[in-house]
Amino acid sequence: MADEELPVIARFEVRRRSYLAPDGTVLRPLPNFASDSDILISLYRGMVLTRAFDLKAVSLQRTGRLGTYAVSLGQEAVSVGIASAMREEDVVLPSYRDNGTLLWRGTKMEEILLFWGGDERGNLSSGPADDFPYCIPVASQAPHAAGVAYAFKLRKEPRVAVCLFGDGATSKGDVWEAMNFAGVHKLPVVFVANNNQWAISVPLQLQTASQTLAQKAIAAGFSGEQVDGNDVVAVRAAAEDAIAQARAGGGPRLIEAVTYRLSDHTTADDAARYRPPEEVQTRWKEEPIARLRAYLVSQKAWGKSQEEELAADCQKQIEAAIERYLATAPRAPQTMFDHLYAELPRAYASQRAELSGGSDA
Amino acid sequence: MPEVTLVEAINLALARAMEEDANVVVLGEDVGVNGGVFRATVGLQQRFGAERVIDTPLAELLISGLCVGMAAQGLKPVGEIQFMGFIYPCIDQLVNHASRLRNRTQGRLSCPMVLRTPHGGGIRAPEHHSESTEAMLAHIPGLRVVMPSSPERAYGLLLAAIRDPDPVVFLEPTRIYRASKGQVEDNGEALPLDVAFVLRQGRDVTLISWGAAVKETLAAADELAAEGIDAEVIDLATLKPYDEETVLASVTRTGRCVIVHEAARTGGFGAEIAALLAERGLTSLLAPIARVTGYDTIMPLPRLEQRYIPSVARIVAATRKVCQFS
Numbered sequence: 060m061a062d063e064e065l066p067v068i069a070r071f072e073v074r075r076r077s078y079l080a081p082d083g084t085v086l087r088p089l090p091n092f093a094s095d096s097d098i099l100i101s102l103y104r105g106m107v108l109t110r111a112f113d114l115k116a117v118s119l120q121r122t123g124r125l126g127t128y129a130v131s132l133g134q135e136a137v138s139v140g141i142a143s144a145m146r147e148e149d150v151v152l153p154s155y156r157d158n159g160t161l162l163w164r165g166t167k168m169e170e171i172l173l174f175w176g177g178d179e180r181g182n183l184s185s186g187p188a189d190d191f192p193y194c195i196p197v198a199s200q201a202p203h204a205a206g207v208a209y210a211f212k213l214r215k216e217p218r219v220a221v222c223l224f225g226d227g228a229t230s231k232g233d234v235w236e237a238m239n240f241a242g243v244h245k246l247p248v249v250f251v252a253n254n255n256q257w258a259i260s261v262p263l264q265l266q267t268a269s270q271t272l273a274q275k276a277i278a279a280g281f282s283g284e285q286v287d288g289n290d291v292v293a294v295r296a297a298a299e300d301a302i303a304q305a306r307a308g309g310g311p312r313l314i315e316a317v318t319y320r321l322s323d324h325t326t327a328d329d330a331a332r333y334r335p336p337e338e339v340q341t342r343w344k345e346e347p348i349a350r351l352r353a354y355l356v357s358q359k360a361w362g363k364s365q366e367e368e369l370a371a372d373c374q375k376q377i378e379a380a381i382e383r384y385l386a387t388a389p390r391a392p393q394t395m396f397d398h399l400y401a402e403l404p405r406a407y408a409s410q411r412a413e414l415s416g417g418s419d420a
Numbered sequence: 421m422p423e424v425t426l427v428e429a430i431n432l433a434l435a436r437a438m439e440e441d442a443n444v445v446v447l448g449e450d451v452g453v454n455g456g457v458f459r460a461t462v463g464l465q466q467r468f469g470a471e472r473v474i475d476t477p478l479a480e481l482l483i484s485g486l487c488v489g490m491a492a493q494g495l496k497p498v499g500e501i502q503f504m505g506f507i508y509p510c511i512d513q514l515v516n517h518a519s520r521l522r523n524r525t526q527g528r529l530s531c532p533m534v535l536r537t538p539h540g541g542g543i544r545a546p547e548h549h550s551e552s553t554e555a556m557l558a559h560i561p562g563l564r565v566v567m568p569s570s571p572e573r574a575y576g577l578l579l580a581a582i583r584d585p586d587p588v589v590f591l592e593p594t595r596i597y598r599a600s601k602g603q604v605e606d607n608g609e610a611l612p613l614d615v616a617f618v619l620r621q622g623r624d625v626t627l628i629s630w631g632a633a634v635k636e637t638l639a640a641a642d643e644l645a646a647e648g649i650d651a652e653v654i655d656l657a658t659l660k661p662y663d664e665e666t667v668l669a670s671v672t673r674t675g676r677c678v679i680v681h682e683a684a685r686t687g688g689f690g691a692e693i694a695a696l697l698a699e700r701g702l703t704s705l706l707a708p709i710a711r712v713t714g715y716d717t718i719m720p721l722p723r724l725e726q727r728y729i730p731s732v733a734r735i736v737a738a739t740r741k742v743c744q745f746s
Contacts, residue, residue: 150493182525189493192525196516202482203517206489206497213445213471213495220489232509236482243477398523399562401530401585404614406661 071277073270076297077287081345083353090296096360102143102291103355104369106135106348109159111373112168113322115381116175120326124385128175129156133289133321136347137253138223139163140294141314144302145221150207152191152200152222156253160223161186161193168380173387179398180390198228201237201250208246208311219305220248221298227258229272235279238313242280245310249301250276252313253288255320260333276313288316289347321346391415421603426596429571430460430536432606433578434498438468440608441496444582447474448483448500448536457502458538458597484510487533488517496582501537504591505548510535511556518587519562531587534578539567540632540682542595542729544722550594551719552631552683557589558660558692564588564613565660569634571602573657576611583610593632595729600635616663618670622652625676625743628667628693630656633730637680640735649743659689667693668701675706676742680730685713707745710738 078089092098113132119125131138138159145151145164153160161171165186174181174193182192189207194200204222211218228234229252241248252272256263269275273283286297294316301312319342323330330339355361393415396403403411424432438444446461446468452475455462465473476483480501487497501507514535521531541550558565566581566588568574574592581588593600619634620641629637634655641651652670656662671677677697679690690711697709712730720728 179524179526183528184525188528191492191529196512199485199512199516202485202513203489203492205482206486206491207493208489209486210490210493210495232479233481233485236477236479237485239477239479240482240486395523398525398527400564401522404661406614406664 071274073273073283073285075285075287076293077290078292078296079290079350079354081289081350083350083357085354089292090299092295092299093292096355096358099292099351099355100360102139102295103348103351103361105139105143105159105163106291106351107369108373108376109135109139109162110348111370112162112377113158115377116172117326119172119381125172125176127325127327129325130322131156131158133342133346134253134255134318135159136291136294137251137288137316137318140291141221141223141251141298144295144298145219147187149219149221149302150187150189150191152204152207152220153193154197154200154224154228154253155193155195156225157193157223164190168377169384169387172380172384176384178387178390198224198231198233200224201228201234204248204250205237205241205246208241208248209244211247212244217306218247219302221251221302222248223251223253225258226252226254226256226263226266226272227261228252229275230266235275238276238279238311241311245308247305247308248311249298249305250311250313251298252315254315254317257320257324257330257334259324259328262334271315273313273315281311281313283313283315285315285317288318289345289350291347291351318347319345421605423601424571424604425598426568426571426574426593426600427458427460427598429575429604430578430592431462431464432604433575433582434461434464435467436606436608437496437498437579437582438464438472443494444496444498445472445474445490446498446500447476447486449476449478449502451475451500456500458594460536460592461500480506481509481513484513484518484535487535488513488521488531491531491533491587492521492529496532498534498536498582501535503545503549504537504539504553505551507535507537514557514563514587514589515560519560522586523562530585532585534581534588534590536590536592538594538597539591540593540595541719541725542632544725547721550725552681552714554591554659555683555687555689555692558689560660562586563660564658565591566613566658567591567593567631568657569593569596569631569655570600571604573611573617573655575604575606576609577613577657579608580610580613584613588613591631595632596635614658614661614663616666617655617657618652618666619655620651620653622650622674624650624674625678625739626652626654626667626670626674627678627680627735627739628654628656629680630659631682633680633682636730636732637735639732640739643732643736644739647740649739651739664696667696671697671701672704675704677705678710678712678735678739678742680712680735682714682729684716685711686716688713707742710742712738
């Protein structure tokens with residue numbers, strides 16, 4: 060029973076940010092950083108490298124030289140745009156698909172391949188030492204982000220935790236519990252919901268009846284913003300804003316980046332089982348790389364020769380990384396005990412010895 | 421030396437740890453202003469501030485997940501789960517993150533956290549407040565599972581758990597929170613983890629227990645002594661990883677073993693000890709191993725809980741049988 064005479068005690072709004080249309084034309088005045096074409100070109104390079112690397116990883120998997128791999132095809136603007144707004148000393152908590160984020164922050168391609176190729180040493184990562192590795196149990200990294208941010212706040216360090224997860228993750232309590240706590244303590248954390256429309260085979264409308272994912276922040280007491288996740292300018296601008304606010308003590312924010320998973324969920328998935336190819340074809344018209352390229356070309360900041368040079372450069376880097384990955388010998392079996400605890404308990408010495416062929420070495 | 425209860429010893433250890441290391445933070449439901457539902461954290465927030473003694477929202481998964489994030493950043497979080505019956509939302513964090521963060525990053529990140537929770541029955545608490553599911557946790561590689569059975573060990577082992585560079589689940593025997601009293605010198609000295617404590621030396625039979633059941637086990641040893649049976653009593657104290665050598669050395673000497681735990685029998689941690697003795701101590705055994713445990717039932721509500729918890733009489737009877745076997 061809605062009584063219209065009862066006073067309204069709360070009203071909320073969710074805004075959407077986008078600058079570049081799918082054809083690269085400008086929808087509204089661009090943010091300041093976009094006047095620097097070097098920045099835009101670096102974002103472009105980051106996205107192109109991520110896509111080329113992803114595609115190569117798939118071919119490695121198809122030829123039996125890599126394990127299951129989660130491709131970020133079509134979502135490069137989210138992982139690259141977010142990473143580009145972070146500082147080295149910030150901490151990222153990525154999901155398993157944020158390949159572009161890791162690459163941008165300095166993880167080497169051979170390290171990513173090593174991890175998905177079945178070797179924990181890939182997570183040693185040449186990126187910032189405090190960054191978290193890929194999180195595979197969906198949403199479970201969100202409370203870590205709140206814990207990391209709490210540590211920053213307690214120690215009065217001007218650092219920000221940035222947590223990426225997918226649309227499916229927003230259905231889990233983990234994300235809610237983390238956002239709720241971050242709201243209570245105004246923690247320096249930015250949550251990023253990469254809304255790629257599909258959680259394996261389950262479409263967004265079966266995930267939630269919520270009009271946006273961004274509004275899920277509102278109940279936690281802070282704002283959420285939706286951005287066009289295929290517009291890297293919008294993603295970066297939203298991330299810059301949110302990260303600056305968090306760093307200044309203004310508390311958390313949720314960014315919902317609306318994009319589309321152009322690929323299968325992983326190499327172990329066949330998306331043709333559950334979604335029509337026409338849908339995917341349509342979404343290809345909105346993908347982020349062609350969009351930024353169109354803008355850069357329109358600005359005379361990019362051309363055919365640069366494109367060819369970049370493609371060749373990416374291939375060269377990737378081939379070299381693959382060589383290093385394939386040349387990495389498996390670690391010795393007994394090393395599976397080496398980082399179980401800081402110091403191996405006496406109780407497990409004999410098990411380790413068994414793996415090392417009887418000697419305790 | 422002042423005499424304190426087990427829960428007061430917990431409080432002393434928490435205060436000592438917070439005093440000596442600014443990275444130690446305490447978090448959980450009602451741990452701040454209220455001092456915890458058992459008063460384990462009483463006075464800490466007044467002394468160390470609300471930033472280090474955090475009244476969290478009512479969300480157990482969050483508490484354990486925050487601990488992982490804080491610990492990866494170099495804090496030493498001590499999370500409290502109000503009763504063990506509410507620890508289950510934390511299992512994802514314990515299995516998938518806390519226990520393996522060091523390994524999956526090959527030592528780049530680590531997880532020096534403690535998750536404390538009251539364990540076991542016997543205090544006439546409502547449903548879901550009285551279970552003993554330590555074996556489930558002890559099955560997780562990369563974790564430590566510790567359970568004190570006296571104020572001295574509560575103080576010394578909790579300090580050790582907080583200082584330990586790896587994750588520890590610290591199970592506190594609710595039933596003897598106040599019933600167990602002892603002299604504790606608040607000197608900051610930790611007791612060793614991964615080590616069992618021989619509480620009573622004996623020649624005839626080894627009784628192995630942990631947590632609140634140690635109380636009945638010691639009482640049983642007294643009764644048995646009156647019958648001329650000289651029982652050795654071992655408090656396992658750390659279940660993961662446990663002190664195999666102390667157990668083996670004792671049973672090798674006595675040739676007989678009774679394992680006492682409050683948890684249900686099947687897959688209980690007693691089975692692990694029995695397996696160890698079968699593998700490495702069989703030739704020393706003079707009698708079958710006996711287990712005195714909770715039953716393979718749901719932990720009953722308070723009207724029947726004392727019939728579930730191993731009694732002195734059950735321990736005495738089982739031990740007598742083991743000692744009469746020839």
